Amino acid sequence: MGKEGAHIRLKLDTEEPVALTAFVSEFVGIANQFEKFVSREFPDMKADSEIYIKEVRNGCIEADLVTFIAGGTLSAAAGAAVFALDAMDKVQIFAKFVDSLKRRVSPYFRKGGRTHDASKGDLNDWLKTTQAIANDPNGSTSLEAAVFEDGERKVRAAFKFNSSQAREAEREINEHKKELETGTAADHPRVMMRFVRPSIEKVSSHKRTGERALIESVHPKPLAVMYASDMARERIQHTLKESEINTFNLLFDVDVNVEMSRGKPTAFRIVHMHDVTDAPDEED
Numbered sequence: 001m002g003k004e005g006a007h008i009r010l011k012l013d014t015e016e017p018v019a020l021t022a023f024v025s026e027f028v029g030i031a032n033q034f035e036k037f038v039s040r041e042f043p044d045m046k047a048d049s050e051i052y053i054k055e056v057r058n059g060c061i062e063a064d065l066v067t068f069i070a071g072g073t074l075s076a077a078a079g080a081a082v083f084a085l086d087a088m089d090k091v092q093i094f095a096k097f098v099d100s101l102k103r104r105v106s107p108y109f110r111k112g113g114r115t116h117d118a119s120k121g122d123l124n125d126w127l128k129t130t131q132a133i134a135n136d137p138n139g140s141t142s143l144e145a146a147v148f149e150d151g152e153r154k155v156r157a158a159f160k161f162n163s164s165q166a167r168e169a170e171r172e173i174n175e176h177k178k179e180l181e182t183g184t185a186a187d188h189p190r191v192m193m194r195f196v197r198p199s200i201e202k203v204s205s206h207k208r209t210g211e212r213a214l215i216e217s218v219h220p221k222p223l224a225v226m227y228a229s230d231m232a233r234e235r236i237q238h239t240l241k242e243s244e245i246n247t248f249n250l251l252f253d254v255d256v257n258v259e260m261s262r263g264k265p266t267a268f269r270i271v272h273m274h275d276v277t278d279a280p281d282e283e284d
Contacts, residue, residue: 005066005147005148006088006090006091006094006145006146006147007064007065007066007094007145007146007147008030008034008064008065008094008097008098008143008144008145008146009054009062009063009064009065009142009143009144009146010026010027010030010061010062010063010064010065010141010142010143011060011061011062011141011142011143011144012026012060012061012062012132012133012139012140012141013059013060013139013140013141013142014059014060014061014132014133014136014139015059015136015137015138015139016135016136016137016139018061018132018133018136019132022131022132023061023132025128025131025132026128026129026131026132026141027063027065028125028128029124029125029126029127029128029129030065030101030125030128030129030143031065032121032125033097033101033122033125033126034065034097036121036122037096037097037100037101038093038097041096041100042093052064052065052066088147090147091145091146091147091156092156094145094146094156094157095145095156095157096157097145098143098144098145098157098158098159099157099159101143101159102157102159104118104122104126105126105129105159105161105169106161107172108126108168108169108172108173108176109161109165109168109169109172110168110172111168111172111231111234112172112231112234112235113172114172114176114231114272116272118176120177120180123173123176123177123180124177126169126173127170127173127174129141130161130166130167130169130170130173133162133163133166134163134166134167134169134170135163136163137163138162138163139162139163139166140160140161140162140163141160141161141162141166142158142159142160143158143159143160144157144158144159145157145158172231175229175230175231178229179228179229179231179271186255186256186257186271186272187256187257187258188215188217188218188255188256188257188258189255190253190254190255190274191215191217191218191253191254191255191256192215192216192217192251192252192253192254193213193214193215193251193252193254193256193268193270194213194214194215194248194250194251194252194279195211195212195213195214195225195240195247195248195250195252196212196213196214196222196248197210197211197212197213197222198211198240198247198248199211199240207226208224208225208226208267209224209225209226209227211224211225212224212225213225213268215254215256215268218256218258218268219258219265219268223258223265223266223267223268224266224267224268225267225268225270226259226267226268226269226270227269227270228257228269228270228271228272229271229272231272232254232270232271232272232273233270235273236252236270236273239252239273239276243276245278246278249278249279250276250277250278250279251276251277251278251279252273252275252276253273253274253275253276253277254270254271254272254273254274255270255271255272255274256268256269256270256271257269257271
């Protein structure tokens with residue numbers, strides 16, 4: 001790597017030994033995400049990565065991902081000219097990648113968290129990054145973008161999570177995968193829904209409930225309510241139960257499909273809840 005090299009360092013602190021498959025999967029997931037990141041954010045560049053095990057000791061593994069990043073510029077006379085980035089350019093890219101990964105994975109550390117533009121491939125990669133510590137009683141994973149300057153290692157960006165967060169992320173990522181695999185894409189994204197017959201009683205997902213709601217931008221009359229996922233159901237039921245605002249004044253920002261029977265709309269199938277607010281007071 002060299003004393004001046006820019007790099008991404010993965011550090012695993014665990015109380016139990018890490019399975020080799022989980023350790024390898026962690027780097028596969030990170031490497032996949034890095035390639036996607038470079039392709040998405042820097043389409044004129046190409047990255048070739050290598051992984052080096054830096055240190056293995058009792059309860060800790062450190063490994064560095066070092067990459068050759070080449071960029072291209074076009075000129076009418078010379079065509080494509082390829083050049084390698086220096087350490088400072090690379091560490092800026094590494095830091096942006098670590099920040100991006102943190103922003104996209106962190107929502108899954110809480111119940112109902114989602115990254116809404118995540119693909120199935122993204123979800124599979126993120127699952128790989130949690131495997132090494134998810135079953136450890138008190139482990140942690142840290143990812144750092146760093147560079148050596150004048151012999152001193154300086155961290156430019158960092159992402160760290162613990163075993164408890166990894167387990168929650170596994171549950172939520174798997175739930176999100178189920179939602180994608182069952183075809184829960186919404187025909188009507190980001191519409192405002194108001195309950196006309198709410199309920200705080202436990203209701204089932206994928207079945208028609210006793211609730212009725214109105215979405216004026218989709219259908220002029222109230223329809224029965226269904227939930228496409230446990231996550232959507234739990235978030236809405238929690239809001240109905242805990243909100244101090246009059247239930248009938250709550251406006252839910254949701255993605256929905258419309259269930260049809262004999263050519264007529266019969267139910268709103270709620271795919272996802274984005275937010276909730278109270279309805280503005282009506283003018284006299």
